[in-house]
Amino acid sequence: MQVEPIVITDLVKDFGGFKAVDGLSLTVRSGTFLGFLGPNGAGKTTTIKILTNMLRATSGSAYLNGVDVVKDPKAAMASLGAVVETPEFYPYLTPNETLAYLGELRGMPSEEVRSRSAEVLETVKMSEWADQRIGKFSKGMKQRVAIAQAILHRPSVIILDEPTSGLDPRGMAEVREILNELKKERYTVFMSSHLLNEVQEVCDEVALIDRGKLLRSGPVSDLLGSVNVHRMEVRSLQPIDGAWLNKISQLEGVTELRASGRAGFTFTLAGGEQEQARMLRSLQGIGLDVVSFKESGVALENLYLSMIKESR
Structure with missing residues (x-):
């Protein structure tokens, strides 16, 4: 039996009577780039925080590669790379130093961290600034470093929370180019967004959510084909x-x-x-x-x- 990268079943998150997530069920297949689409306040970030073990669900379940996020969070997080909300870095560190630090925290051998850092910085087009202090970077450059750290350990699943939010047009274009590279490399990506053109441009599948409930999901082409x-x-x-x-x-x-x-x-x-x-x-x-x-x-x-x- 094939184990899917992300399986969410009857997920509920209740904040004192307000259901931010309300009975959400969703499965993401291997190699899929899914756009998790909804207006502000729809429950996107709450769902992502549950998937990344930053928040405990009221009820329901969430599995990453067959591992229960609640029962075995360490094993579940081992196969996950994520960028949630606005990334923050030590401003006095460089991208190379930041990746070395994060690689050490993950228990990666130092030699692997060095070679892998060069690879991921090339992927996000930050090699030129690998030894510059992050404090001098634009928001778009910091976002690219955040994506680099998310893929450093070769995760099978990547979760991105509105990765182009707050960026200027140039920064948005640069990040979308990187997203397309991740798509080519067949990562399984779960990306929240409220930008319709972004989802249409980058994603294979889309899940529409509002008020914590799933409205519809499926291949972008199928959903678009249903609209005349x-x-x-x-x-x-x-x-x-x-x-x-x-x-x-x-x-x-x-x-x-x-x-x-x-x-x-x-x-x-x-x-x-x-x-x-x-x-x-x-x-x-x-x-x-x-x-x-x-x-x-x-x-x-x-x-x-x-x-x-x-x-x-």
Whole structure:
């Protein structure tokens, strides 16, 4: 019988009558990059703290690689790497010194720590700063060091709690690039996020949670395939200014309209090819010279919002 990396069953966490996690059951298969998606206060961090033995569940169970997190936390944590909330480091230490210290705490041989440190710093693109003090680093650089320490001991499971939260656009892009590297290496990753585009870009599977309850889970492609709503991307000869956006917004079926560059815009459109053909005619009908008109993907946002609305 195959043992799955993460198995959560009927998990409950009650804070004085408030259920932050309410009967959550979820299984994550080996090699899966799962996005644990929900609004702020949905129960994501509470679930992660239970999985990482930072918090005790009121009832239910959580297993990592077949090991009960409550009954044998040391064995369960041995196969886990995690970044929970905002990472903190000794500011006077360098990444190499930090990894050496953490490797020693894990009982890794010093020679292995040295070679492995070089590998993980290369993975997170921090080799250039391996001997610089962390206190001088940006938040994005610290987050990359945090991911390096999480994979130092070659864990089979990685848990990341909103890894791009609070980062500037450049920092977010750098961390997402690293997440894609972890995906290529077939780690099992459990990543919480409230950023829909991040989950759609990086994850294989998604679990939608709200008010501590699981709303839906499955492959991202399957969930998106169940929604007949698409994100459309348009380029035109004319620059798209406020006047054009006002005209476009009044067309039937246009929602979530946003400018994109000097002569482009995106919007959400319900329906299939017939509705798209009708919309193209409508855009041309208001005098817009359309250069390109294409789908840029199904809007996960619409599934997310509709599921939360149905649950309340």
